[in-house]
Amino acid sequence: MDSLLNRIIEKNKCLTNKGKVASYIPALERVNPNYLGACIADMNGNLYTAGDYNRKFTLQSISKTVSLMLAIMDNGTEEVFSKVGMEPTGDAFNSIIRLETISPSKPLNPMINAGAIAVDSMIKGKNSEEKFNRLLKLFRKICSNEYLNINEEVYLSEKQTGNRNRALAYFMKDVGIISGDVEDILDIYFKQCSIEVDCIDIARIGLFLANNGVILDTGERVVEEKIAKTIKTFMVTCGMYNASGEFAINVGVPAKSGVGGGIMAAVPLRMGVGVFSPALDDKGNSLAGYGVLKDLSRELDLSFF
Ligand code: GLN
Numbered sequence: 001m002d003s004l005l006n007r008i009i010e011k012n013k014c015l016t017n018k019g020k021v022a023s024y025i026p027a028l029e030r031v032n033p034n035y036l037g038a039c040i041a042d043m044n045g046n047l048y049t050a051g052d053y054n055r056k057f058t059l060q061s062i063s064k065t066v067s068l069m070l071a072i073m074d075n076g077t078e079e080v081f082s083k084v085g086m087e088p089t090g091d092a093f094n095s096i097i098r099l100e101t102i103s104p105s106k107p108l109n110p111m112i113n114a115g116a117i118a119v120d121s122m123i124k125g126k127n128s129e130e131k132f133n134r135l136l137k138l139f140r141k142i143c144s145n146e147y148l149n150i151n152e153e154v155y156l157s158e159k160q161t162g163n164r165n166r167a168l169a170y171f172m173k174d175v176g177i178i179s180g181d182v183e184d185i186l187d188i189y190f191k192q193c194s195i196e197v198d199c200i201d202i203a204r205i206g207l208f209l210a211n212n213g214v215i216l217d218t219g220e221r222v223v224e225e226k227i228a229k230t231i232k233t234f235m236v237t238c239g240m241y242n243a244s245g246e247f248a249i250n251v252g253v254p255a256k257s258g259v260g261g262g263i264m265a266a267v268p269l270r271m272g273v274g275v276f277s278p279a280l281d282d283k284g285n286s287l288a289g290y291g292v293l294k295d296l297s298r299e300l301d302l303s304f305f
Contacts (some may be wrong), residue, residue, distance in 0.1 A: 001040065001048045004299060009036055009051040012291040019287035022259040026156035031057070033075045035261075036277040036288045038168040039092030039199035041207040043270060045216060053199040058154045059092065059094040061256030062202060063192040064116040065209070065231050066142065070135055071122040072227050080122060083177050084115045093241045093284055094164050096171070111238035111256070114168040120188045128184035132191050142208045143201040144217060155194035162190060174190050193258075199274035202264040206272025209254070232266055243283045251293045252303025267302050
């Protein structure tokens, strides 16, 4: 497996020159676009790594999977989906247009920014700090990494420049999708996007979901199987934004990408995969990361379709 992963990384390295590093969050721009790394964490407890697998990057939208999990654990499925829809979108991840045109007005799904912000408004805690700390604790547990923390520079950069996210949140407050202090809710969102990880950490999130909500090493059940399956289903239908359909055909596994260049994949009852390469395609997905997953899927017959 090690040599297969190394070979696939080498083959896809050329793609790192073809994408563009996200620049709308200034702190994300200062990264070497040529990094490419991957990690596979399988159900036998093996860890395989290749390339720049230990480079740090921020979770960005990958974090939306775990915040959704916590919000469902806190409120139940029915309450959460009274505020957020379950349907994919053909629009960009930060698009604002459907919020007003769809009736009743609610974000289409929890994997786009508006949906994730609405999800964060439902996480329980006495203030925004406590709410975020509960979320961070859950990430640390799933990744078996007590050192996980936010990258302060990226967090501040998002907070200063996140006007599109602010617009989404204030609109949702106006129409009653979210209640509470808008800036406090946004703070949770900016912080979760700024959690710093490497490929091993996100492969472990993938493995946890592949294992239906049980941490493989300890046998601890963290969430009900049904919730883990809901998250994986969203990853299939919405995880790669408006490229999710094409990704399902080319790769065929539940996956979630982030503009930091990470992609987390969960191959049910087989493995978690984490890939990282910061240069993105025009839909905001890691270009070389996508290529690696495509090759892995073909070589290991991972597609479940
Ligand atoms: N922090 C990013 C944003 O809000 C996350 C988006 C993403 O990874 N697609 O725009």
